[in-house]
Amino acid sequence: FLSLVGGSHAFVIGGKSAAGHLYPRNSHKPWHQHSARSSVSSTLQLHMMAASSSSSNIRLVTNTQCPFAQKAWIALRVKQVELEIDEISLYGPNGKPDWFWNLNPQGTVPVLVVSSSSYHDKKTIVVTDSDDILNELDDIVGNTNGQNNILLYPSDIAVEEIETWRQERINQKLLPLGQQAVLAHQLTPPLQSVLQEMDRAVVGPFLLGSHVTAADCHAFPFVWRLQQEFDLTPYPQLHAWLQTCGELPAFAKTIQTSWWWWW
Ligand SMILES: N[C@@H](CCC(=O)N[C@@H](CS)C(=O)NCC(=O)O)C(=O)O
Structure with a gap:
């Protein structure tokens, strides 16, 4: 299934049948195919992922000149997340590739892609806004990497x-x-x-x-x-x-x- 989670710029792609490359570079799907809405909360989706995950991969699609992308990158580095960085050019003749439009129809960086898989399940969470990335990172990383979870929202600070x-x-x-x-x-x-x-x-x-x-x-x-x-x-x-x-x-x-x- 493919669902866009209401309220924040995050959606989850997954289900038993999802396999292989989720974003093939030769995909030419129009962006509006991402428009199916779901009322399932992002927290629930994250818990669903945690329950079934046995391995995960975190990827930041970015441009290092962008301050919003830098904000997400700093947060990921502070949390000591093992990270794959995928830098894309945004403007000019080498501008945004098709797979990127499919990933984020708004066409902006940063985009965080968290994939997890187990024998039973494969899920991908896509977060397409730097504010949402900071809001959700403690949950995402807490669920994929239990130890060493430095909190961006520590419990002793309101x-x-x-x-x-x-x-x-x-x-x-x-x-x-x-x-x-x-x-x-x-x-x-x-x-x-x-x-x-x-x-x-x-x-x-x-x-x-x-x-x-x-x-x-x-x-x-x-x-x-x-x-x-x-x-x-x-x-x-x-x-x-x-x-x-x-x-x-x-x-x-x-x-x-x-x-x-x-x-
Ligand atoms: N609200 C977004 C804004 C991100 C943003 O504006 N990124 C710029 C680069 S600094 C971008 O991707 N621009 C490409 C475009 O608008 O076509 C966020 O915080 O993630």
Whole structure:
């Protein structure tokens, strides 16, 4: 069967008869064949997968210049996931291949593909949005790799605190105000006040204390890019946080010499 899970950009392909390559490169199926909807929740689907899995494979379809893809890549590296990276070009004559349109009809990276198989079953979970990847990664990796499960949402930190960083400070404020400021070539007063708010909110050494959480993975690609354009030393806590993350292998490996903004 093939189902698109309502509510998040994730769907599951699987069932006893699914075998071989799920996304053959010569497939020319129109993208709308992914439109069948299911009311089965993604959590249930993940549990179904966990119950039957005996081996799994995690693949990130990405472009390393993209900040959203970097966010997912950092999270996967923080969680020490054994990962296959499939980099595709998005634009120009070598642009998106057909198999990629089949995988994600929206045509955006990153896409996380988690395949698991056992004697009885074969399932693939596809997550097509970086926010959903961060939201679901603790469940996905917890189910495929029981040990060593470093949590992006640790139990001693309130989910709301992580979400305030992710949704309010980064997605709602920093992204639009950062774009305006970069295009205007100046650190505008509205961006300055968000950076001040963020600076005061840093617990240190990481955004919410002694461990990396989903907040750090999410914020880093965007704040790092702003630092390439503007002097962020007037925001000492934020500046120190960038430095700390940049020295960790999980983050450092994802920093590229050539990169894209987020618009
Ligand atoms: N909401 C998506 C946005 C991802 C996104 O915009 N990716 C850009 C590259 S940075 C992309 O794939 N663009 C290709 C296109 O729009 O054709 C996410 O967070 O995953």
